[in-house]
Amino acid sequence: MDTHDSSLAERKAGLAGMGDSRLRKEDARFIQGKGNYVDDIKMPGMVHMDIVRSPVAHARIKKIHKEAALKIPGVLAVLTADDLKPFKLHWMPTLAGDVAAVLADEKVHFQMQEVAVVIATDRYAAADGVEAVQVDYEELPVVIDPFDALKPNAPVLREDLAGKTSGAHGAREHHNHIFTWNAGDKEAADAAFAKAEIKVRENILYPRVHPCPLETCGCVASFDKIKGELTTYMTSQAPHVVRTVVSLLSGIAESKIRIVSPDIGGGFGNKVGVYPGYVCAIAASIVLGIPVKWVEDRIENISSTAFARDYHMDGELAATKDGKITGLRVNVVADHGAFDACADPTKYPAGMFHICSGSYDIPAAFCSVKGVYTNKAPGGVAYRCSFRVTEAVYIIERLVDILAQKLGMDKAEIRAKNFIKKEQFPYHSPFGFEYDSGDYHTALNKVMAAMDYKALRAEQAAKRADPNSPSLMGIGLVSFTEVVGAGPSKMCDILGVGMFDSCEIRIHPTGSAIARMGTITQGQGHQTTYAQIIATELGIPSEVIQVEEGDTSTAPYGLGTYGSRSTPVAGAAIALAARKIHAKAKKIAAHMLEVNEGDLDWEVDRFKVKGQDSKFKTMKDIAWQAYHQPPAGIEPGLEAVHYYDPPNFTYPFGIYMCVVDIDRGTGETKIRRFYALDDCGTRINPMIIEGQIHGGLTEGYAVAMGQQMPFDAQGNLLGNTLMDYFLPTAVETPHWETDHTVTPSPHHPIGAKGVAESPHVGSIPTFTSAVVDAFAHKGVTHFNMPHSSYRVWKELKKHGLAL
Amino acid sequence: MAKKLIHVTVNGQSHEVAVEPRLLLIHFLREQLNLTGAHIGCETSHCGACTVDLDGQSVKSCTHLAVQCDGSSITTVEGLAQNGVLHAVQEGFYQEHGLQCGFCTPGMLVRAQRLLQENPNPTEDEIRQGMSGNLCRCTGYQNIVKAVQYAAKKLSQAAAAAA
Incomplete structure (x- = not known):
């Protein structure tokens, strides 16, 4: 390496740009207890709000007795739906085009529904007040099963919708029916099944689960009566959209509303929606003119804020005898709970479920999703995934496994046979998606080699031959394709606002910079990684680039962080804003060096005159010039804003393999190895990517092995504390092995695809694939999650395998 | 409700404060002393976000009363x-990327420093067992294990240098 090359490498390393495993900028405050989460915020004169919730799942409210509560020292007010009616705040619109009760209006529709709020001087007095509010209920028949809900004589759950024969997504066929949404070509799919040599079909339940971030939801709302301005600190993954919603609901101009998402203790989809607690705290602050804090507890979080999944899926594959898939049909009954509050782009009531043809070249496919009301909490968010992609990947991966078993084919072989080939990209799926790029065969081969798949199968065969083996061995394999980065605004909007995202970059006179974004980090490390993109694009060390998000008064409008959209959408906005600055900087450099722009080359952190290494201007020099003495005809300053509307989604993919050993005595499943190969396109910070993958795999492990929200026939949620709801500890959590390939997205400015959700989406079916595989020699093709020891032990008993 | 006077030393600083007998230690620390590092994640002593060190033991301050800590x-x-x-x-x-959203981190750190006093050279299994009272939703624990190993190494090197 000559001196120029070595100084070049040094300069490049000094930037800590893209590809660098830069340590996180956010950590300093978190490791010293100086994070600033919603519950850490105190304001002068602040009061506290707590919520009276329904103990029953379906009832008419006869009377609410406030008197005893109002006598408690410190209690300032008790508000019910009747108190919110004059402000028209007792109902609110949902993201899915339905309405949801803010406080129960004459009826409660699910256990733990918000019935009244108590405002008091401190949180203990507020809790005392909640205890003292008495509500008289007249109980009604409860509907928990979505199939029961659709029976002709089922109780009417939503009396407020009486006579409405159509909703936001078309015709309603029944009083508890919300929508039916179809995608693909039914005729073509039916024809493929009519002439299929082989067909498989399975009913698969993806149980109701909860994202359960460690920080619950909450806010501090502060309305200044003199200025007419509302400031609200809120646990929100989408503060700008919240500002728009609050403005529409309250009539306050958006310019007088400031929503701030401070540090957020994990979101995972749970903090996308607007919950009654936020609305009530805001309403109370507007009425009282003082700051009101509301922070829910864990039981409230699990019981009433957005759940995920609850898809009852009936899936079918048609294939030739030699294993080529010719058709796919999926019918889903989706339990949406009492109000349709799914967080999906407006036109897609089942999100991106139609990615369910997966990584395979399937010529004909059709899916249909029917949304149904039940007496459960509303929600249906993407728990660490892009809008229903987890459900889609689960159904196709299970069906491919089942087909392989029916044909007696190996699960790797059937996948390789049906994969979309590298040269087929951009690939048009039967559901209308245009997959941007992929190389599935290379990834599969890499994983098979790393795990020595052949040896594993040989070991498994030996174990199966030994009747005294204390354990069963299972091998799981999944090849997933996600669709993330929503999205092109011609297809995707939230409440009419296109799903673009934004970045504003300002270079200061002395060469440091600030970037403000429309997204909001909840642990993803945006303050670290976004700076790396700018560092590479503009040659400014990431160390001196500040990244700010979450304050609607300073950040440009953006749709927020969920559905792995930060890097695909906001990351692109950063690169393009930086390129605008780059273009202006080039003009200034040309002026400074007294050459034409065409005579300049960009090199790491500077423009230099072609062929003359000593004649150059660094971005730092240029920044000073831009403020000090810009060339004639060029306005001073060095900044840019970019709103990026993506031309397409991005399609990250991966191949996961898992080996499990199941104890035949206890049903306990031990994860012996889990190998995750992810391809998220261009990699910005490998350390952070690996951390995101570890986290997603662990959340996937939780879902597959233990999470569910069971209800009894009366609608009681049997398990709404961390005593019952499974969050794995360091002891159960497996050791993860990670790997990658890099297939950049051709349409993304830096080729990045998004990563944080892939491991959740991909790992869940991998665990099921492995656990079921342990039973495959007994002809078992599927059983539902979660694969808790007891449930697995029951399978062992059923097949005469228990010791 | 009648208040009770308690005397506690927190991070080396002594405090004499009148508290309601029902006041939880976590609320005392966060709201009266403005030490908002420890967080509330579950109120049932499962998650460990509220972990503090009380007279040489890791405790979940969400299920401890402030009055129980008189003299501590x-x-x-x-x-x-x-x-x-x-x-x-x-x-x-920080070095091993043992945190993401940061919400569990204060509890993790307080627990980890106590674990390393109880067992200065823990194996990976001992770290996983020793940290199992603290839940993390982001990291999958693998880097938390590495972070504790990093600290164990650093502390033992410092101890060796001092000896």
């Missing part, structure tokens, strides 16, 4: 760094 010495995450120098566990979590 408490260390919170804010008391880990000394004279502006980070504690080895803080450095370890």
Whole structure:
């Protein structure tokens, strides 16, 4: 390496740009207890709000007795739906085009529904007040099963919708029916099944689960009566959209509303929606003119804020005898709970479920999703995934496994046979998606080699031959394709606002910079990684680039962080804003060096005159010039804003393999190895990517092995504390092995695809694939999650395998 | 409700405060002393976000009453760094990417420093067992294990140098 090359490498390393495993900028405050989460915020004169919730799942409210509560020292007010009616705040619109009760209006529709709020001087007095509010209920028949809900004589759950024969997504066929949404070509799919040599079909339940971030939801709302301005600190993954919603609901101009998402203790989809607690705290602050804090507890979080999944899926594959898939049909009954509050782009009531043809070249496919009301909490968010992609990947991966078993084919072989080939990209799926790029065969081969798949199968065969083996061995394999980065605004909007995202970059006179974004980090490390993109694009060390998000008064409008959209959408906005600055900087450099722009080359952190290494201007020099003495005809300053509307989604993919050993005595499943190969396109910070993958795999492990929200026939949620709801500890959590390939997205400015959700989406079916595989020699093709020891032990008993 | 006077030492500073008998330690620390490092994640002592060190033991401050701590010495995450120098566990979590959203981190750090006093050279299994009272939703624990190993190494090197 000559001196120029070595100084070049040094300069490049000094930037800590893209590809660098830069340590996180956010950590300093978190490791010293100086994070600033919603519950850490105190304001002068602040009061506290707590919520009276329904103990029953379906009832008419006869009377609410406030008197005893109002006598408690410190209690300032008790508000019910009747108190919110004059402000028209007792109902609110949902993201899915339905309405949801803010406080129960004459009826409660699910256990733990918000019935009244108590405002008091401190949180203990507020809790005392909640205890003292008495509500008289007249109980009604409860509907928990979505199939029961659709029976002709089922109780009417939503009396407020009486006579409405159509909703936001078309015709309603029944009083508890919300929508039916179809995608693909039914005729073509039916024809493929009519002439299929082989067909498989399975009913698969993806149980109701909860994202359960460690920080619950909450806010501090502060309305200044003199200025007419509302400031609200809120646990929100989408503060700008919240500002728009609050403005529409309250009539306050958006310019007088400031929503701030401070540090957020994990979101995972749970903090996308607007919950009654936020609305009530805001309403109370507007009425009282003082700051009101509301922070829910864990039981409230699990019981009433957005759940995920609850898809009852009936899936079918048609294939030739030699294993080529010719058709796919999926019918889903989706339990949406009492109000349709799914967080999906407006036109897609089942999100991106139609990615369910997966990584395979399937010529004909059709899916249909029917949304149904039940007496459960509303929600249906993407728990660490892009809008229903987890459900889609689960159904196709299970069906491919089942087909392989029916044909007696190996699960790797059937996948390789049906994969979309590298040269087929951009690939048009039967559901209308245009997959941007992929190389599935290379990834599969890499994983098979790393795990020595052949040896594993040989070991498994030996174990199966030994009747005294204390354990069963299972091998799981999944090849997933996600669709993330929503999205092109011609297809995707939230409440009419296109799903673009934004970045504003300002270079200061002395060469440091600030970037403000429309997204909001909840642990993803945006303050670290976004700076790396700018560092590479503009040659400014990431160390001196500040990244700010979450304050609607300073950040440009953006749709927020969920559905792995930060890097695909906001990351692109950063690169393009930086390129605008780059273009202006080039003009200034040309002026400074007294050459034409065409005579300049960009090199790491500077423009230099072609062929003359000593004649150059660094971005730092240029920044000073831009403020000090810009060339004639060029306005001073060095900044840019970019709103990026993506031309397409991005399609990250991966191949996961898992080996499990199941104890035949206890049903306990031990994860012996889990190998995750992810391809998220261009990699910005490998350390952070690996951390995101570890986290997603662990959340996937939780879902597959233990999470569910069971209800009894009366609608009681049997398990709404961390005593019952499974969050794995360091002891159960497996050791993860990670790997990658890099297939950049051709349409993304830096080729990045998004990563944080892939491991959740991909790992869940991998665990099921492995656990079921342990039973495959007994002809078992599927059983539902979660694969808790007891449930697995029951399978062992059923097949005469228990010791 | 009649208040009771308690005397506690928190991060080396002594406090004499009148508290309601029902006041939880976590609320005392967060709301009366403004030490907001420890967090509330579950109120049932499962998640460990509220972990503090009470007279040499890790406790979940969400299920401890402030009045139970009369006469006690408490260390919170804010008391880990000394004279502006980070504690080895803080450095370890930073270097090994042992945190993401940061909500569980204060509890993790306080627990980790106590674990390393109980067992200065833990195996990976011992770390996983020793940290199992603290839940993390983001990291999958693998880097938390590495962070504790980093701190164990650093502390044992410092101890060897001092000997």
